[in-house]
Amino acid sequence: MGRSIGILPGVAAFLAGVAAGVLTGGSRGRNGNPAPSETSEVTAALAQLEARISAQETISAARFNQIEVKLEDHSARLSDMPSTSQIVSAMEQILARTMSSLDDRLNSQARSIDTLKTTVAQTDSLLERVLESLDSLQSFSDSDEYTEDTLLQKRPA
Numbered sequence: 001m002g003r004s005i006g007i008l009p010g011v012a013a014f015l016a017g018v019a020a021g022v023l024t025g026g027s028r029g030r031n032g033n034p035a036p037s038e039t040s041e042v043t044a045a046l047a048q049l050e051a052r053i054s055a056q057e058t059i060s061a062a063r064f065n066q067i068e069v070k071l072e073d074h075s076a077r078l079s080d081m082p083s084t085s086q087i088v089s090a091m092e093q094i095l096a097r098t099m100s101s102l103d104d105r106l107n108s109q110a111r112s113i114d115t116l117k118t119t120v121a122q123t124d125s126l127l128e129r130v131l132e133s134l135d136s137l138q139s140f141s142d143s144d145e146y147t148e149d150t151l152l153q154k155r156p157a
Contacts (some may be wrong), residue, residue, distance in 0.1 A: 012053035020046050 021044060082090075
């Protein structure tokens with residue numbers, strides 16, 4: 001950009017020379033010298049052209065400077081943005097942590113289920129033994145009642 005701004009004064013001088021040549025080339029008198037009124041008109045036109053070119057050069061330089069500032073700002077913003085690989089890496093880390101947490105929870109639930117199965121099996125076994133004990137006590141109790149009744153009947157009153 002700086003190089004193209006540096007060319008503008010040379011282009012302006014060239015265009016001023018071309019304009020001066022065109023204006024003076026066709027208005028030469030018989031002896032080949034321009035008329036004094038034409039010279040002052042050409043000089044005024046040339047001065048006006050140079051002023052316009054200078055103003056345009058100033059405007060262009062200011063605009064180029066604004067564009068360069070914006071480009072630097074955009075470049076700084078882009079350098080602050082994470083790259084695609086950084087985003088992918090962060091997503092992979094989050095996914096890995098989530099999967100690890102899920103695995104831990106599933107393992108914990110599996111252990112809880114195993115413990116519950118063991119507890120249910122032990123409870124079933126205990127309940128079965130209690131019922132067997134109650135049955136044996138019931139049968140023992142039934143035979144005692146029968147024996148007691150028989151003893152009561154054999155005694156003389």
